[in-house]
Amino acid sequence: RVTATDLAQMGGDLPGGSMGPKAEALGRFASETGNEAWVGPLDGGFEALTQGRGTTVVPS
Incomplete structure (x- = not known):
């Protein structure tokens, strides 16, 4: 679980082709x-x- 703001802050660290x-x-x-x-x-x-598999992005 991650907020949209936290995800945006780490966006530069994530590969463009992935x-x-x-x-x-x-x-x-x-x-x-x-x-x-x-x-x-x-x-x-x-x-x-049901089990929290994957990643959920919540509004900031």
């Missing part, structure tokens, strides 16, 4: 909509909701 664009999009979504965003394995949606 997690960088995903992190930017997740942070922007959370900030602009006020909703949580989630990223994780495609087969892990249920586990994300």
